[in-house]
Amino acid sequence: MEQDELYLIKVGEILLKLGNRREFENRLRAGLKDRLAGIRHRIEYQPGRFFLVVEAGRSAEVEGILSRFPGINGFAKTRRCEKNFDVIEKAALETAALAVARGKRSFKVESRRSDKSFPKDSAEIGRDLGHSILTAFPETQVRMTGPDFKVHVEIRDKAFVYGDATKGQRGLPVGTQGRGLLLLSGGIDSPVAGYLMARRGLALEAMYFHAWPYTSEEAHSKVKDLARVLAAYTGGLCLWTVPFTEVQLAIKKGAREDLTTLMMRAAMMEIPQTHALRRRDTCIITGESLGQVASQTAENLRFTEFPTDLPVLRPLIGTDKEDTIRIAREIGSFDISVLPFEDCCVIFSPKHPMLKANLQREKAAYTALNLGPLLAEALEKTEKLDIAFADRIVRGKSQR
Numbered sequence: 001m002e003q004d005e006l007y008l009i010k011v012g013e014i015l016l017k018l019g020n021r022r023e024f025e026n027r028l029r030a031g032l033k034d035r036l037a038g039i040r041h042r043i044e045y046q047p048g049r050f051f052l053v054v055e056a057g058r059s060a061e062v063e064g065i066l067s068r069f070p071g072i073n074g075f076a077k078t079r080r081c082e083k084n085f086d087v088i089e090k091a092a093l094e095t096a097a098l099a100v101a102r103g104k105r106s107f108k109v110e111s112r113r114s115d116k117s118f119p120k121d122s123a124e125i126g127r128d129l130g131h132s133i134l135t136a137f138p139e140t141q142v143r144m145t146g147p148d149f150k151v152h153v154e155i156r157d158k159a160f161v162y163g164d165a166t167k168g169q170r171g172l173p174v175g176t177q178g179r180g181l182l183l184l185s186g187g188i189d190s191p192v193a194g195y196l197m198a199r200r201g202l203a204l205e206a207m208y209f210h211a212w213p214y215t216s217e218e219a220h221s222k223v224k225d226l227a228r229v230l231a232a233y234t235g236g237l238c239l240w241t242v243p244f245t246e247v248q249l250a251i252k253k254g255a256r257e258d259l260t261t262l263m264m265r266a267a268m269m270e271i272p273q274t275h276a277l278r279r280r281d282t283c284i285i286t287g288e289s290l291g292q293v294a295s296q297t298a299e300n301l302r303f304t305e306f307p308t309d310l311p312v313l314r315p316l317i318g319t320d321k322e323d324t325i326r327i328a329r330e331i332g333s334f335d336i337s338v339l340p341f342e343d344c345c346v347i348f349s350p351k352h353p354m355l356k357a358n359l360q361r362e363k364a365a366y367t368a369l370n371l372g373p374l375l376a377e378a379l380e381k382t383e384k385l386d387i388a389f390a391d392r393i394v395r396g397k398s399q400r
């Protein structure tokens, strides 16, 4: 026990409301069990607070995991000690020392006393510890609003002392909102879209349409790497690779040139529709953003989603590319996405694509292509790759 480390885990208030707390605890337990494989750990709950106890010496791994766990708002390494003022003071000075070493100077002590039998009230605890810190570190000053750092003290069954929390992902635990099917290309947008929806509590499956040899094996392995980046946030996912060449060629041969992209995008909705229903995925996720390319006008989105009756979630619909890139950098997908292997859309792109599809007319054109048998065959030959949390790629800062 002595050698263990303790983390206070802060979660969104809503998760602590009646009924949700258990679910959150179960998700946390199950999610951490996988992610912390090989590290001894335990989760404790006290009113309003989760604690993670882990074996000592694994802080970097544990903090990397907690900072990528949707549903966690923040976490802080915590000292748990006897309810004796001298012991608490020592813990507070150790906490302050870490912040001072990082160049922080102004501080505030936040204290909370749940155990009213403790001889000092919270105001006294704050004042006395503030005084101790000022004496030990003469370079510091007390600042009640906007301090550089805070030292928190909570008097409960034991005393808990901790410094500033590291920011977590916020959002909801993966799986609390069911599972969605992410259309994952090798581009910048779709991994970010998947990440944003995972943060809203969706577990993910990913589907990639591979038009070999028009798209290279490198393009495929790039998509696998992007799925591995997502696994750091979701805890793992399945990647389905659909052999799409025959479908592409049939479209190129049979469709009017200005409609080829639209026809392909509609086919890229028809396959997921069937797959998602079989797998009980409740929605489809894409990286589309209004007006970004010709196929992403409102009229064209209306047409391309006609083959599915599932909700098509497009978390980037109103996001500027610059903002998407910033998120891609933060989550560590950007450097993979910008590797120079083209996806199939680029190769089969028409020179003057249709900008405003007419739903009825283009639907008729799509039906005339009679892609049914080819789509069924493509789905039949789809390959599954299980990506476990242990396969994750961790780059970037990952603190949102």
Ligand code: ATP
Residues within 6 Å of the ligand: 182, 183, 184, 185, 186, 187, 188, 189, 190, 191, 207, 208, 209, 210, 285, 286, 287, 288, 292, 293, 295, 343, 344, 345
């Ligand atoms: P991205 O950067 O995500 O590739 P994009 O801006 O290049 O997006 P499109 O190529 O039109 O836009 O693709 C729009 C969306 O369709 C993508 O975000 C992705 O969800 C899906 N998509 C496109 N190509 C593929 C593919 N080969 N496999 C799976 N999904 C795809």
Ligand code: MG
Residues within 6 Å of the ligand: 185, 186, 187, 343, 345
């Ligand atoms: Mg693309």
